[in-house]
Amino acid sequence: xxxxxxxxxxxxxxxxxxxxxxxxSALIIVDMQYAxxxxxxxxxxxxxxxxxxxxxxxxxxxxxxxxxxxRRLIDAMRAAGGQIVYVTxxxxxxxxxxxxxxxxxxxxxxDNYEGTMAHEIIEELKPQKxxxxxxxxxxxxxxxTGIDHLLRMLDCESLFMTGxxxxxxxxxxxxxxxxxxxxxxxxxDACATTHEDLHHNTMRNFQRLFGKVRSTDEVLERLA
Numbered sequence: 001x002x003x004x005x006x007x008x009x010x011x012x013x014x015x016x017x018x019x020x021x022x023x024x025s026a027l028i029i030v031d032m033q034y035a036x037x038x039x040x041x042x043x044x045x046x047x048x049x050x051x052x053x054x055x056x057x058x059x060x061x062x063x064x065x066x067x068x069x070x071r072r073l074i075d076a077m078r079a080a081g082g083q084i085v086y087v088t089x090x091x092x093x094x095x096x097x098x099x100x101x102x103x104x105x106x107x108x109x110x111d112n113y114e115g116t117m118a119h120e121i122i123e124e125l126k127p128q129k130x131x132x133x134x135x136x137x138x139x140x141x142x143x144x145t146g147i148d149h150l151l152r153m154l155d156c157e158s159l160f161m162t163g164x165x166x167x168x169x170x171x172x173x174x175x176x177x178x179x180x181x182x183x184x185x186x187x188x189d190a191c192a193t194t195h196e197d198l199h200h201n202t203m204r205n206f207q208r209l210f211g212k213v214r215s216t217d218e219v220l221e222r223l224a
Contacts (some may be wrong), residue, residue: 015207017212018183020158020183020223022081022082022223023080024156025082025160026083026084026085026156026158027084027162028141028160029070030161030162030163030169030173031087031089031165032067032121033089033122034120035089036110038062041110043110044059057195057196065189065190069162070162073160073190073220076224080224084131084132086121087141088119088121090112091114096108103138114135132150134146134150139169140169140172140173141169141176142173142180148180158185159184160219161184161191165193166193166198166203171202174206175206186202186203186207186211188214188215189215
């Protein structure tokens with residue numbers, strides 16, 4: 001169970017639970033790449049070189065909770081007949097000319113463009129050939145990819161969100177999806193960000209109107 005406080009009754013009244021059909025569901029795995037989603041990647045190495053501990057909670061959370069729980073969710077979604085959709089972030093070229101201005105410097109600093117190790121999805125969560133991968137250059141996936149078209153062609157109506165960062169790319173994509181009519185669930189213990197308070201505040205806010213917040217175990221029950 002998630003340990004987040006319930007939202008006010010008047011808000012919950014509008015946030016109705018919607019039934020889950022596993023075969024019309026997708027697990028959305030956001031930005032689990034070496035660039036910022038692994039303790040051996042550029043972000044973690046840079047922080048270590050500078051003697052900074054800012055991202056300690058982030059990487060402890062990723063390796064202790066996000067990776068193992070996402071692995072469980074992948075296996076369950078496959079068994080239930082649902083879809084696995086990986087969302088990656090990064091530029092298409094080394095000069096990052098296809099990225100919006102506010103993203104270019106970060107992509108360059110992280111060597112995050114197609115063809116680099118930083119851009120690759122981490123080994124622990126490698127996709128299979130039957131899975132789907134969409135690359136975004138924006139914070140939210142719907143702004144710069146064809147993910148909406150893909151999900152509708154796959155006849156998906158329920159989305160389960162995992163990955164990094166909770167309060168940035170995961171949340172923005174989840175909000176975009178909710179506004180387009182999808183039944184969206186943030187899987188609380190399969191998401192991470194740099195600061196613990198940002199993670200929990202995002203979850204509290206999302207469950208007000210956008211969608212549901214559930215634990216991995218709760219999602220597995222629904223998929224079963």
